[in-house]
Amino acid sequence: MTGHGILLSVYRGAREIPADQFLDWALELLRTAVPFDMARWGIGIQDAGGFTFPVNHIFDDDPEIGIHYDRVRAQDTAAVWVGKHYRSTGNFNQRECYSSPDQAGTGHMPDASVTNTR
Numbered sequence: 529m530t531g532h533g534i535l536l537s538v539y540r541g542a543r544e545i546p547a548d549q550f551l552d553w554a555l556e557l558l559r560t561a562v563p564f565d566m567a568r569w570g571i572g573i574q575d576a577g578g579f580t581f582p583v584n585h586i587f588d589d590d591p592e593i594g595i596h597y598d599r600v601r602a603q604d605t606a607a608v609w610v611g612k613h614y615r616s617t618g619n620f621n622q623r624e625c626y627s628s629p630d631q632a633g634t635g636h637m638p639d640a641s642v643t644n645t646r
Contacts (some may be wrong), residue, residue, distance in 0.1 A: 536560055551585045568593070572612050578602040 529537070545553045555567050570584040578601035582594050584594060601607070606620040 529557075529560060529606070531561070534558065552587060555587045572607060572610075578604055579611070581605040 531577050534557060535608055541553055541557070543551065551569055555569070565588040566589040568584060568589060569587065570581040572579040573646075580598075580601070581594065586593060590596070597604075606618065609618050609620075610616075
């Protein structure tokens with residue numbers, strides 16, 4: 529399916545797919561064009577301790593990821609970067625961004641690409 533076809537399908541699906549199933553459906557559709565293993569679709573809020581994600585949709589990932597993240601959220605250099613670069617996409621290599629000894633809890637996190645659409 530082409531990019532236009534995916535966009536038209538998502539637009540149509542927003543009206544036809546039940547709201548509680550839409551994010552999974554949209555991510556499955558996207559995966560047909562852009563291969564990926566897992567995804568997180570969330571809304572982050574920055575506070576003094578880092579970022580929190582009151583809205584966090586987990587797709588094919590560890591359901592406990594939020595608990596793991598809470599332990600290291602103050603050290604999340606990718607989240608800090610996103611907070612400073614609106615309407616940008618950043619790529620973050622796990623070994624470069626999360627390799628210091630005090631970030632041991634992030635070892636399970638994969639390399640990531642994050643887009644800030646604010």
